[in-house]
Amino acid sequence: MKLLIFVQFYVYYQLKMKKLEHILEKHHFKTSDIIQILQDIQVEFHYLPKEVLEYASQRLRIPLSKIYSIATFYTAFSLTPRGKHICTVCMGTACHVRGAATILNEFERRLGIKSGETTEDKNCSLETVNCLGCCAIGPIVIYDGKYYGEFKLKNVSKFLEEKE
């Protein structure tokens, strides 16, 4: 049984590293591309897995501490597993006065999670951001990178159903 678990883990690890190798090759192992490499890793795995960062550090000959300082500086990066889909509600002042808090509450209620959490089936992570710089079209919800302006509270349920 222990051997089977070890083999499964080994195969899983190898698959992950193969995907990482592909990303590094795409960027020609250029250390100057580290931010884009981290972006691609996040797209592939939906977050930045520790073992993948360790492997990238060795292959690129970049100190792991430097990779972590970049990964923690940008809020777009996550060191913990995220859902397949990312739903972000802008909670900046302009969006807030237009009802962003009630929209966020409705997303939390419908998804059964709080902001910063991921649904149990790992389908969706709910996040907030403070101003996206396009306040005129607030309140704004971003779903998988796509912006939805002038978002209405009554549309939360329909919106989530369409995204399933």
Ligand code: FES
């Ligand atoms: S407050 Fe939401 S975009 Fe500025």
